[in-house]
Amino acid sequence: MHLVRDVLDKQLLGNDEERMGKVDGIVLSLRDGRPPRVAFLETGASVLARRVSRRLAEAIEALERRWGIRQGPMRIPWERVRTTGTDVGVDVDARNSSAFAWERFLRERVVEKIPGAKE
Amino acid sequence: MSEIHLELVLGRRVFGRDGRAVGRLEEVRAERDGDECVVTDWLIGPAALLERWAAPILGILGRSGRSYAAAWDQLDWSDPRRPRLTCGVEELRTMRGPRWKQKTGQAPPKEQPERRHEREEQQRKKEKGGK
Amino acid sequence: MQVALGIVTSIAGFVEVGSISTSLQAGATFGFQLLWAIALAATCLIFLIEMSGRLAAVSKHTLADAVRERLGFGYHVVPLTAELIVDFLVLAAEIGGACFALQLLTGIRFQYWALPVALAAWLALWKGTFGAIEKGVSLLGLIALCFVVAAVQLHPRGRDVGAGFLPSLPQHHAPNYWFLVVSIVGATMSPYLMNFYSSGAVEEEWTEDNLVTNRLTALLGMGFGSCVSMCVLIVSAMVLHPEGVKVESFEQGALVLTRAFPYWGFLLFGVTLLVECFGAALEIGMNIAYVPSQALGWNWSENVKPSENARFCLVYTAAIFGAALLMLVGVDPIELTRFSMAFTVLILPLIVLPLLVIMNDERYLHEFRNGWLANAVVIVIVGLAFVLALVAIPLEILGGS
Numbered sequence: 309m310h311l312v313r314d315v316l317d318k319q320l321l322g323n324d325e326e327r328m329g330k331v332d333g334i335v336l337s338l339r340d341g342r343p344p345r346v347a348f349l350e351t352g353a354s355v356l357a358r359r360v361s362r363r364l365a366e367a368i369e370a371l372e373r374r375w376g377i378r379q380g381p382m383r384i385p386w387e388r389v390r391t392t393g394t395d396v397g398v399d400v401d402a403r404n405s406s407a408f409a410w411e412r413f414l415r416e417r418v419v420e421k422i423p424g425a426k427e
Numbered sequence: 428m429s430e431i432h433l434e435l436v437l438g439r440r441v442f443g444r445d446g447r448a449v450g451r452l453e454e455v456r457a458e459r460d461g462d463e464c465v466v467t468d469w470l471i472g473p474a475a476l477l478e479r480w481a482a483p484i485l486g487i488l489g490r491s492g493r494s495y496a497a498a499w500d501q502l503d504w505s506d507p508r509r510p511r512l513t514c515g516v517e518e519l520r521t522m523r524g525p526r527w528k529q530k531t532g533q534a535p536p537k538e539q540p541e542r543r544h545e546r547e548e549q550q551r552k553k554e555k556g557g558k
Numbered sequence: 559m560q561v562a563l564g565i566v567t568s569i570a571g572f573v574e575v576g577s578i579s580t581s582l583q584a585g586a587t588f589g590f591q592l593l594w595a596i597a598l599a600a601t602c603l604i605f606l607i608e609m610s611g612r613l614a615a616v617s618k619h620t621l622a623d624a625v626r627e628r629l630g631f632g633y634h635v636v637p638l639t640a641e642l643i644v645d646f647l648v649l650a651a652e653i654g655g656a657c658f659a660l661q662l663l664t665g666i667r668f669q670y671w672a673l674p675v676a677l678a679a680w681l682a683l684w685k686g687t688f689g690a691i692e693k694g695v696s697l698l699g700l701i702a703l704c705f706v707v708a709a710v711q712l713h714p715r716g717r718d719v720g721a722g723f724l725p726s727l728p729q730h731h732a733p734n735y736w737f738l739v740v741s742i743v744g745a746t747m748s749p750y751l752m753n754f755y756s757s758g759a760v761e762e763e764w765t766e767d768n769l770v771t772n773r774l775t776a777l778l779g780m781g782f783g784s785c786v787s788m789c790v791l792i793v794s795a796m797v798l799h800p801e802g803v804k805v806e807s808f809e810q811g812a813l814v815l816t817r818a819f820p821y822w823g824f825l826l827f828g829v830t831l832l833v834e835c836f837g838a839a840l841e842i843g844m845n846i847a848y849v850p851s852q853a854l855g856w857n858w859s860e861n862v863k864p865s866e867n868a869r870f871c872l873v874y875t876a877a878i879f880g881a882a883l884l885m886l887v888g889v890d891p892i893e894l895t896r897f898s899m900a901f902t903v904l905i906l907p908l909i910v911l912p913l914l915v916i917m918n919d920e921r922y923l924h925e926f927r928n929g930w931l932a933n934a935v936v937i938v939i940v941g942l943a944f945v946l947a948l949v950a951i952p953l954e955i956l957g958g959s
Contacts, residue, residue, distance in 0.1 A: 309464070311455040313479045316434060317630050319623060319855050330626065330855035334433040336455075336466065343499040346457060346464040347430060356854070359434055359631060387462050394617060394627070394921055411857070415868035424684055425864040425871075438632070480629065480915055 309392060311346070319395045320351055320384075322402030329407050331396055332356045335383070349389065349396065351407055352381030378409040431507050441471050441502065442511045449516055450493060454479050469497045469510075474522050495519040568607075568779020569786060571695075571754075573702045574838035575655030576648065576745030577787045578831065579895050582805045582814060584738050585794025587731065590714075590722030593788055595739045597723055599746035600784030602942070604776050605935045606910065609917050609928070610752045611772035614759035617922040621756045622852035624916045637908040638853050641749050642846065644905060647898035648748065649842045650881035653679070654891025655835030658808045662828040669888055676882035679839050683874055688761040688844075688860040695837035701830050702786050708818035709789035712796045719792060733956035740950050743942075744899030746784070749909045754845040757852070761861060769926065793818065807892065839878075847874040896954075903950045906943040910936065 309315070315331055322328045333350035354372070358365035372378050382405060384398050391397035402408060419425045433455060440448045453475035456468040470478070472494025497519050503511045512519070584592040610621050619627070626634045656675045657668035682691060728735035764772070797817050798805065805811045808831065815823035844860055847870045851858035856869050864871040885891070913936050917928040928936070 309457050309459070310479065311433060311457050311466075312437060312630070313454065316437075318627050319619070327855055327857045330853075332434070332631075336431050336433055338429050338431065338504055343465040343467065344431075345466070350432075351855070353854075355434075356631060358432075360635065386464050389464075394619065411868050414872055415865055419864050419868040419871060422684075422864070427685070427863060434631075 314392050315346075315349070315396060318392070320349070320407070321395050321397045322400045322405070322407070324402075325397075326402035328398075328400065328402035328405065329382075330356075332359075333381070346386045348383040348385055349398070350381050350383055352378075353410070355381045372409070375413065377413045378406045382406045429504075431504055436507055436510065439508065439510060441469075441497075442509055443516050444512060444514075449512065449519075450495065451476075452510065456496070466499045468499065469502050470522075471495045471497060471519075472522075478522075494522050496522060565775055565779040565782060568775055569696070569699065569702070569783040571699075571751065571838070571841060572746075572780060572783025573699065573786050573790075573834045574745075575651050575831075575835045575891065576741075576748070576895050576899055578655075578790055578834065579805070579808075579811070579892055580738060580741045580745045580899065581787050581790035582794045582798070582811045584742065585791040585796075586798035586803055586805045588728065588735060588738070589795045589799045590718050590792065591726055591728065592735075592738055592742065593719065593722030593791060594725045595742040596746065596784055596788050596791065599743045600780055600787075602935070602939045603747050603751065603784075604780045605932065606747070606752050606913070606939070607755050607780055608773055608776035609913055609932065609936075610756040611759050611764070611776060612769060612926055613916065613922065614756040615764040615768050615772055616766055616924060616926050618760060619922065620760055620848070620852050621753045621916075622849050624922060625912045626853050628916050628919060628922075629912055633912075634853060637905060637912075638849065640901075640905040640908065641753075641849055644748075644898060644902050645750050645842055645846045645849070646877060646881060647894060647901065648750065649839060649846060649877060650884040650889070651891050651895040651898055652835045652839040652842060653878075653881050654885045654889070654894060655808075656832050656839060657885055658891055659828045659832035659835065662808060662812055663825070663832070668891075669886055672882045672885035675836070675839075676878050679836065679843055680875060680878045682840055683843055683860070683878075684864055684871065686860070688758065691840055691844075691860070692758070695840060698833045699837050701826075701833050704815065704819070704826050704830060705786055705789040705793055708815055708823075709792045709796075711818045712793060714792055714796055733953055736949065737953040737956070740903050740946050740953055741896060741899040743946055744902035744906075744950075745895075746787070747906060748902055749905065750842050750845045752909070753849055753852075754841055757845065757848040761859060766926070790814075843874045843878050846877045847871070900950045900954045903943070903946045905947075907940055907947055910940050910943055914940070 311334055316334055318331050320328045320331055329351035331349050332352060332355035334346060335348040335350060336344045337347035338344050354365045354368040357368050369380060372380075384400060388399045389396060390399055400407075436452060438451050438453070440451055443449050450472035452469055452471055453473075454470035455466055456470065457464050457466050474494030495516070497512065501512055501514050501519065503513050505511075581596070584595070613624060614620055617624070622638070625637070653672065653675050654668065657671035660666065660671040660675070661668040682694075686694075759768070759772070793814050794805070794811075797814050798810070803810055803813070812824050812827040815827045817823070819826055848858060850856075850873060851867075851870045857867050858870045859867060884894070914933065916922060917932065917936070920927060
């Protein structure tokens with residue numbers, strides 16, 4: 309497996325094949341005397357922003373904390389990865405996870421207040 | 428135990444023991460080991476980038492002699508902004524080099540074919556050989 | 559039936575403010591001389607659309623998905639940002655085109671129509687499904703066939719029309735001629751068309767069984783659509799060119815159908831412009847939400863209620879009303895169209911280049927990868943796009959006025 313070609317930037321699919329973001333980051337855990345292992349896959353606006361600008365990432369994280377959206381990016385332990393390929397399937401209930409934090413926030417605070425949103 | 432963010436170190440220059448740049452980190456090979464996924468090689472240089480982007484075109488452009496595969500223990504991550512080799516450049520594999528044979532006296536491990544039809548073909552040949 | 563609908567959809571999608579205004583200007587200024595530019599751009603587009611559809615049908619990934627996944631965010635952030643800017647400008651131009659059509663039909667200034675048009679477009683996306691919107695847009699969009707009828711009725715000489723398909727050097731106003739070539743390519747090969755088409759294929763749940771439909775839709779749909787554009791040019795060449803009318807406003811362009819349809823020509827032009835621009839605004843509005851949703855991996859679909867994909871819906875909401883704001887403050891849609899066509903050409907190489915990687919990837923396309931011909935065409939299109947991108951800005955300055 310190639311981590312950049314086969315995992316990074318791939319579509320994350322939760323249970324029921326629900327889209328839940330892309331693999332925006334991969335956290336490798338360094339261990340003395342043993343090969344590094346993939347600890348987590350990360351997804352979230354701040355993770356992606358960090359690839360462009362650290363300041364932008366910090367601003368997004370601060371905004372998310374201030375508005376009570378979430379306390380940092382979502383980390384998915386490698387043990388929850390079911391499949392890799394063109395998509396990365398993970399054993400996560402997407403809609404109830406923090407990957408949908410912004411979706412829930414915007415739905416409750418904005419979209420559902422507009423007539424016709426639920427029909 | 429510490430951690431590094433792969434997406435942030437991708438593209439960073441890797442330095443040799445003499446402080447000179449060897450190439451850029453472009454890809455990481457890993458393999459599943461039970462529930463874990465462990466790093467086996469760090470791929471450095473333009474051939475690794477081409478391998479990631481466009482395998483068919485690779486044949487036209489050729490693999491650069493200045494692209495290397497470093498084993499998991501051949502990179503020091505004390506400073507993630509400046510990863511350094513823990514060995515000499517001459518000890519690294521070029522993308523096709525027989526480094527395994529050099530260091531351990533063993534033959535290089537066969538790569539698991541990633542395409543399903545090739546795996547099935549291999550399985551059929553094994554079964555035929557076993558009968 | 560599916561093929562027929564796909565073809566009709568493609569005709570309607572092809573004809574919009576950019577193709578109408580560039581064809582009108584080309585015909586009025588240079589007669590039949592620029593037919594070859596429309597034919598060349600349409601041929602390139604047919605290949606690109608077919609590839610986009612094939613990618614979506616086989617891999618269930620859209621073009622925006624595949625560019626991020628295959629080439630990484632580091633590459634994708636540039637064409638992604640550029641495409642969003644272009645889509646926004648073109649959306650504003652389409653809303654402007656619809657507003658101008660209403661000005662032609664009612665006499666009320668186009669700025670006053672900006673918010674009503676934006677509201678109508680937003681409502682269609684908020685309440686409609688992908689299929690319903692596409693059916694509506696395509697059936698109403700058939701009104702553009704009035705240009706085909708007009709072109710036939712005006713009896714252009716076959717030899718003159720045929721000569722227009724051979725590339726030729728201009729006898730006058732060379733910078734303006736080449737600027738129109740760039741504009742025609744930009745209007746025809748809009749990046750939004752490729753991603754929108756692949757998004758539609760995923761929305762409609764295409765599979766490998768739809769590959770024949772995909773080819774026919776790309777070939778016949780874009781082919782017929784380009785014929786309509788060519789007829790706009792022919793009619794302009796027959797009516798406006800002999801009078802020396804330069805199309806610098808839609809009012810001048812509206813005269814183009816009055817010879818073929820003496821009583822109804824003005825009205826027909828207005829209604830055609832309104833329907834085509836409104837339909838294009840709906841498609842671009844959806845695409846402007848599709849692109850970031852796919853690039854960032856959000857849940858997205860026009861077939862789902864807004865409360866179930868809030869981010870997707872809020873993006874097109876912000877885009878539509880933001881674009882209407884440009885019209886509200888009086889930005890000229892023709893100037894905006896001209897500028898956005900040139901900008902489209904600038905980013906075209908970045909949009910097309912990834913196809914060389916993606917369409918040869920076995921994991922996405924299995925045995926349906928590009929053959930040597932398709933790869934050769936992509937390389938030629940990338941080369942052409944690079945050349946046009948280099949000359950677009952100088953020509954915009956020299957030939958755009």
